[in-house]
Amino acid sequence: MTTVDLQNVSRWYGNVVAVNDISMTLDPGVTGLLGPNGAGKTTVLHMMAGFLAPSRGTVTVDGTPTWRNPAVYRQLGLVAEREAVHGFLTAREFVHASAKMQKLPDPKAATEWALNMVEMAPAADRRIETYSKGMRQRTRVAAALVHNPQVLLLDEPFNGMDPRQRMHMMGLLHELGDRGHTILFSSHILEEVEQVSGTVQVIVAGRLAASGDYRKIRRLMTNRPHVFAVQSSDDRRLAVALIGEKSVTGVEIEATGMTVRAGDYGSFTRALPRIALDQGIRLRKLIPSDESLESVFSYLLEA
Template identity: 40%
Template sequence: MTAGDLVTAEHLSKWYGQVIGLNDVSVTVPAGITGLLGPNGAGKSTLMKLVTGQLKPSKGSLTVLGEPIWRNPALYRRIGFCPEQDAFYDRMTGLEWVTALVRLNGATDALAGAMAGRALEMVELTDAAHKKIGAYSKGMRQRVKMAQALAHDPDLLILDEPLAGMDPIARRKTIRMIKDWGRAGKGVIVSSHILHEIESMTANILLINQGRILAEGNVHQIRDLIDEHPHTVHVRADQTRALAREFLGHDDVLSLKFEEGAVVVQTGRPDAFYTRLTDLAASGEHGAIHEVTSPDDNLQAVFQYLVKS
């Protein structure tokens, strides 16, 4: 653990009765933007609720910004949380609601109003600030939720599925805002089950499944970690059948399939495979090889690899 770490969990477990939500998790979330990825029911929400102090760890320890979070309300001065649920006081206007919540952070009435106004400006809701939240569209509701999380200028912003329900333009703006927030030296933990969303915000990810952390760190580092898993290579060439015959002569090739003008290979030793492929391309023995791509570079593939394993 280093001084700048946002979250440190050691042997953290959480169970609800006999159901395990999080199972013996030890993880450190560094400064910057971190994406929390996992399918529904993976334990993302449990981890988010633990990190935001809504749940008490059943076992293990958890510190946020260097302090335990459970029953430590003072720490919320430095944290902004945008929950997943679409829940509001519908009869209040966006400005009233954000102002009321900022007042709970200790701001005076005048300051709270100004801070709420600025936060709504940041999420581009100034025009709708005086409209009742009940009349907001799904995307606007999502943005006003963001506004209440960042209005008090927190050091750590925790966002649970923040892009859900937003239209593509709002989505792009929000992603940009999150990246700006990270560049300004703030910590951001953002969860999603849509991989490209996270990929567009950060390379630093935490993969979670069945209550356990599958992998953590830079997406490329994670890629290195999973080299023992089958690696898919898409080879577009003139003579795909001849190439296939050649590939099948080696033990590391696990399976083959044909697509239009291409052969898709699964290999257990990608380094050896790429070396041979480079030689083949250079010799021209089996015709021209036009393109070699690996869908594994995509975050989706990394995730699928890890979940399947």
């Protein structure tokens, strides 16, 4: 099991601070890297990959620094956001070149395995310049996967992919994460991150704003009322009873049910069943309405 560790990492360009005192540890599994444009996501990925030296702090893979350490690429694969593929090559030639650079014992077999993993084998003998953006992206992922690295870093990996390709790539990342690979991917599309991983690292203005399961992050935001969609056998009577509960800050009744705002997640979810039972009311639905990754991300940006 391979871990990636950043300790008090900063990176600046002249007077511009791109990353400011970030500490994080990536364990096996899939983690999403989030942040607005210019937040420092790409800089963090490039430091993890050994492309950039931290101006301060340490970046290690299993305790070994990534900067000026070519040996780290034996266990690390990177798909950068910017394309760097030769259009005159075929996908098979491109991935095979990556396998040979890794000095694999059987580069041909590794090439076929990687192409099949990303579903590019049927088109592997066409020149890359004839591919769609999604096909080029999958070819680059195959090249990064060819040596079966324990750590995979992906900068906007779903760019240009159609919905079916996205679903396949998401499934592949899930599969690799379940096998014990350590995967970090950035995306500006929150729905993609939400579908692939519940664990996130959120960078805002070069600083780490939040880290962990985004649902737990939301529940720790005690300064914002939690919003729940509730349906019951008698919404109006339940609403009257809930108004007297200390954790409830507001109730709205609509045709489809009611919306309840609570100041404390735990207190409300413990009180609701008790209140419903006391009133002889049957609960039919209780769903947190603002525990989506989009809500958490927007709250962090406003903080």
